[in-house]
Amino acid sequence: MNNNWMRRQRMLGYVFIGPSMLGVLLFFLIPAAYSLGLMFTDYKLMNPNVKFVGLDNIVRLLKDDMFYKSMKNTALFLLAVPVSVVLGFLVAVVLNQKIYLKKLLRGLYFMPYITSGVAVAFVWMLLFHPKQGPINGLLRSIGVDNPPGWLSTTTSSMFAIDIIWIWFLLGYNMIIYLAALQEVSQELLEAAKMDGARPGQILRSIIWPLVSPTTFLLLITGLIMTIKTFGIIQAITQGGPGSSTTILSLYVYQNAFRYYDMGYASTLSWALFIVILIITALQWVGQKRWVHY
Amino acid sequence: MAIKQKLSEGALTKLFITIVMLLLAVVMVIPFLWMISTSLKTPAEVFEYPIKWIPPHPTFEHHVKVWTGPKSFGTYYLNSLKIAIVGMVTATFLSAFAAYGFARISFKGRNPLFMLYLSMMMVPPQVLFVPKFLMFDWAGIYNTHWALILPGMFTIFGVFMLRQFFLTIPNEITESAFIDGAGHFRIFFRLILPLAKPALATLAIIDFSWQWNDYENALVFLIDEDLYTVPLGLQNFILENTVDYNGMMAAASAGIVPMIAVFVIGQRYIIQGLTNSAVKG
Numbered sequence: 001m002n003n004n005w006m007r008r009q010r011m012l013g014y015v016f017i018g019p020s021m022l023g024v025l026l027f028f029l030i031p032a033a034y035s036l037g038l039m040f041t042d043y044k045l046m047n048p049n050v051k052f053v054g055l056d057n058i059v060r061l062l063k064d065d066m067f068y069k070s071m072k073n074t075a076l077f078l079l080a081v082p083v084s085v086v087l088g089f090l091v092a093v094v095l096n097q098k099i100y101l102k103k104l105l106r107g108l109y110f111m112p113y114i115t116s117g118v119a120v121a122f123v124w125m126l127l128f129h130p131k132q133g134p135i136n137g138l139l140r141s142i143g144v145d146n147p148p149g150w151l152s153t154t155t156s157s158m159f160a161i162d163i164i165w166i167w168f169l170l171g172y173n174m175i176i177y178l179a180a181l182q183e184v185s186q187e188l189l190e191a192a193k194m195d196g197a198r199p200g201q202i203l204r205s206i207i208w209p210l211v212s213p214t215t216f217l218l219l220i221t222g223l224i225m226t227i228k229t230f231g232i233i234q235a236i237t238q239g240g241p242g243s244s245t246t247i248l249s250l251y252v253y254q255n256a257f258r259y260y261d262m263g264y265a266s267t268l269s270w271a272l273f274i275v276i277l278i279i280t281a282l283q284w285v286g287q288k289r290w291v292h293y
Numbered sequence: 294m295a296i297k298q299k300l301s302e303g304a305l306t307k308l309f310i311t312i313v314m315l316l317l318a319v320v321m322v323i324p325f326l327w328m329i330s331t332s333l334k335t336p337a338e339v340f341e342y343p344i345k346w347i348p349p350h351p352t353f354e355h356h357v358k359v360w361t362g363p364k365s366f367g368t369y370y371l372n373s374l375k376i377a378i379v380g381m382v383t384a385t386f387l388s389a390f391a392a393y394g395f396a397r398i399s400f401k402g403r404n405p406l407f408m409l410y411l412s413m414m415m416v417p418p419q420v421l422f423v424p425k426f427l428m429f430d431w432a433g434i435y436n437t438h439w440a441l442i443l444p445g446m447f448t449i450f451g452v453f454m455l456r457q458f459f460l461t462i463p464n465e466i467t468e469s470a471f472i473d474g475a476g477h478f479r480i481f482f483r484l485i486l487p488l489a490k491p492a493l494a495t496l497a498i499i500d501f502s503w504q505w506n507d508y509e510n511a512l513v514f515l516i517d518e519d520l521y522t523v524p525l526g527l528q529n530f531i532l533e534n535t536v537d538y539n540g541m542m543a544a545a546s547a548g549i550v551p552m553i554a555v556f557v558i559g560q561r562y563i564i565q566g567l568t569n570s571a572v573k574g
Binding site for chain 2: 127269
């Protein structure tokens with residue numbers, strides 16, 4: 001083998017990553033840079049005279065009540081993540097016991113995650129139907145006289161979306177926890193049992209701390225994924241009633257493709273990026289602080 | 294005697310937990326069951342309570358309505374299949390290619406480039422929608438399937454996931470081939486790809502499900518109805534048939550049932566792939 005051949009082989013690295021790099025350049029890097037530029041313009045689709053407006057869009061954002069409202073709605077939407085993480089943990093712990101039909105059960109809990117897109121959101125829309133839907137039918141039959149209006153009232157709509165989202169994420173969290181539970185030493189659990197620890201104690205004081213890296217990972221990835229989503233909300237409520245389900249990512253979409261206010265939409269989208277950046281920074285800090293092994 | 298009793302007690306607990314978990318699992322899949330059941334009912338039976346899970350007068354007319362007529366789901370299906378399959382095949386192959394480069398070749402600038410790659414995962418799609426819309430319009434591919442197919446050929450997650458997998462393949466295997474004079478191309482096609490079949494299958498299935506379910510990009514980049522994918526067609530159907538609940542559920546079934554099939558067939562791969570990329574990532 002000569003050095004020339006070795007060098008040529010190393011250069012092949014660029015050939016291997018080349019096509020993929022081109023895609024990242026065309027569909028991520030260049031658009032991202034373009035968007036940064038748009039942030040400082042008043043570009044509207046209907047108005048061909050684009051002006052450089054400096055920081056006007058940022059000032060507008062800081063004074064925009066709807067921006068703050070959308071942040072609040074986003075926070076309410078994100079509540080679904082910790083709930084689904086805890087539920088996923090509990091289901092995983094039970095499925096990790098000696099039980100029958102383990103594989104079937106795992107599959108059933110996981111099904112919503114892989115099969116659902118917008119289609120299933122429409123199913124939920126009918127399940128939540130305030131007057132005739134089966135959910136309120138059930139509630140009435142067990143004696144709830146005034147069941148919630150779910151997607152139809154401004155106070156309950158975000159929570160109805162949260163329920164759909166918890167249902168959707170739960171299976172994924174469960175699957176990841178099931179893998180993490182494989183790593184928990186059985187001897188340790190046996191020893192704790194011998195020492196007379198109750199199941200609740202074992203769960204809280206041994207298993208939960210041991211899987212804390214997984215909990216942390218699921219929280220962060222779940223939050224980031226959730227904050228980028230707007231499809232199911234656009235499909236079933238379009239941000240309503242009123243603006244009660246207009247989360248930030250949907251507000252970006254509305255500004256861009258309903259009002260064609262491209263400059264302002266770009267500014268909002270970078271606010272979304274900053275929120276993601278903060279969550280990611282939390283990950284770096286938190287990994288050291290809150291994760292106990 | 295005591296041991297026997299203890300054994301049967303264990304089995305009883307096991308059975309009890311299984312039944313409880315099964316009941317909860319049924320709650321999880323109720324939306325799917327209700328959807329299919331409703332799609333086979335008559336309009337008057339949709340909201341009857343208590344729910345009759347087995348339709349008393351089963352009818353296929355709603356499914357027929359969805360699949361025939363001027364706005365048939367057949368068109369949407371072909372569009373979705375075309376976009377998802379071309380995207381899936383190309384994305385899987387290109388990801389494997391790039392992942393090999395990042396995992397196995399030490400070229401200058403590899404690590405900074407990989408960091409750049411990963412950092413792009415943080416950029417939300419909302420940042421990219423407007424510039425992509427303007428770029429696609431300029432390039433003449435706005436409102437064509439290319440606007441979905443071309444970006445769909447690249448997946449950063451896929452590169453990341455396959456790189457993780459390639460790193461688990463022992464170095465000795467490729468190194469000895471390298472010393473024998475096999476170049477990277479031969480090693481990639483002859484050694485790595487066959488070894489990576491399960492990982493490739495995982496990525497292909499996950500990527501297909503993403504592309505099939507992708508509503509947001511289709512919403513932004515397509516206008517013409519005859520270009521619609523299944524999620525957009527479904528939305529359109531619902532906007533035009535606001536009170537035809539049976540039809541809605543028949544249409545929703547058309548979108549969901551193929552994914553249930555993909556899930557049942559590929560469950561093993563999907564679960565393994567997601568677990569690996571999360572736990573080892």
